[in-house]
Amino acid sequence: MARIRVLIVDDSAVVRQVVSGMLTAAGFEVMDAVSDPIAAMSRLAREWPDVILLDIEMPRMDGITFLKKIMAERPTPIVICSTLTEKGARTTVDALAAGAVSVVAKPRLGLKQFLLDAADELTTTIRAAARVNAGRLARRQPIAAPVPKHTADAVLPPSAPIALMHTTERIVAIGTSTGGTQALEVVLTALPRVSPGIVIVQHMPEKFTAAFAERLNQICEIEVKEAQPNDRVMQGRALIAPGGKHLTVRRSGAQHYVDVIDGPLVNRHRPSVDVLFRSVARSAGRNALGIIMTGMGDDGAAGLAEMHAAGARTVAQDEESCVVFGMPREAIKRGGVDKVVPLSAISHEIVAVHTHRN
Template identity: 70%
Template sequence: MTIKVMVVDDSAVVRQVLGGLLDRAPGIELLHAVSDPLMAIERMKTQWPDVIVLDVEMPRMDGITFLRKLMAERPTPVVICSTLTEKGAQTTMEALSAGAVAIVTKPKLDLKNFLQSNASELISAVRSAAGANVSRLAARATAPPPQARTKNTADVILPPASEARAMAQTTEKVVAIGTSTGGTQALEEVLTALPRVSPGIVIVQHMPEKFTAAFAARLDQICEITVKEAVHGDRVAPGRALIAPGGKHMLLKRNGAQYFVEVVDGPVVNRHRPSVDVLFRSVARCAGANALGIIMTGMGDDGAAGLLEMHQAGALTVAQDEASCVVFGMPKEAIKRGGVDKIVPLSAIEREIQAVSSKGGLR
């Protein structure tokens, strides 16, 4: 089935170049490329798009107001196309909270070259959005991928252990969470429900550089626990959640009975940096049975191999169920590989995390 797309952006370059790239992509048809939401509303009266690629800062009506109107009246998958600035990151977080499916970043300068060089990422975002369970995003806002390419695995960052071995039990537990498409809203639901006394949490949310800091800051304002973008050497402590920074990998390390994180450079793994597989493998190695692994909504298979390694190392592993996912890809693949102990709805994940604190062990 052809994916019908509308581009709403006040930049003529974006409309021309991005519109052309999308229109030439197999299985995608560009319906319209318009300069502001009011013009989009007029065009949508005659034909409704399957996906909207939306700028945030535009004349006559801003993108967030338009997005909220869409989610209230007729939920539609929206990909935010935002300038990569600190100010833009804060605004884009607001858009994700309002129900956007994903972020595509664009620079202020040399837009044409950027769009052409990142065509596969842009097209992938649109394809992913088309398959999203947007009703899940709309509910929270108001209360097929490109051809496979050769992928790096977690081996490029952290070689596999020579043999499986049980980890010594410690008094501190670690919760490791991996998520992607739809994850910003899902994480908000989970983390805001946690009490101040909760186990230490490490998170990989697929997100571009600079956006993770804004995302963490926003969560920190609305959660009882402390939420921050991870910095190399940060302690994983009760009542604190560390989010891997965009453009870097995050690994768990142990020093005695305490855990901390390493933030490192390295090649993309499963087309992502940070990668869930890298985090999960390090948790399997350093925490073993002292850990809880959770894989949530997201496209692709990043995290499936790492969650299996956690399971084999004695950790309890949980996957979000299909009905509550925006995209069931990552949990589905983890379940398929046999690395999942429990499948639960999003509303139950907070209870799984709290149970870690109340048990001497995780199994």
């Protein structure tokens, strides 16, 4: 099988040297490692990579401008390597909105050791990026390092009762990963102000989810915010799980609230879609709608099956509109999906829950 060809664009000599060696040792072909987008464009005139690893803050041309140029001319999987700062988080969200596949967070200090420690995460992320549907990139987090693969049992034991009582309080639970930032923008911006309460897991590193939620809140009619403990799931509001924390839903009377909790990685992720979906199955049962969207792997497949068994309606994004069809495919294979729809139809499914047309 042909090796994955990677172009590294980063003004840090340390990043170029360490990542080049790391990727070569892992079996990738490093096409080149250049210091800025101007040099990258000169290299791209002769040869094209499978994946571009891109810094944001660089001389002569910033990474966002370069990314938009690539997406306009020849959509290519791009992984952003961004600093863990407030400014870096905001800029990275812009990059994801412009079509980047994933983000790998890097610190300003201790960079070389961090890159060595994060080798598995970085190589896994680049391999995942190489398999995305490049045709979807023009319209549209990192996968964590290999660890023992926990199920939702590690956070929520499987023996709790399911909420069976039918109420008028409907909630929607959404799980997504690679390609999900733009997919969520398509869905949430299409919703009217009066929509059911929504809880979301988007696989994304710590410190980036707040900026992501803030950006969506500025362009949506509904309120979008990073979830905080005890936030109420309510009409006209979408709560996004903070990076590095699990998000669960509990019921109090006829209302639902969220908890933001620690716990082990589940399906190599924290937050995990399976954890969210299991909690919604228990707290809302048939009063819920579960939606699984574009993403690599199988996080959410088991949880969506639990929601289905509890009487919830369940929807999967179709293959043609996914950047990566992994998560929806696994959910469909497990028999937990009632309906498969294109991305453009998901907002209609959510509105139908609110208007009782389903």
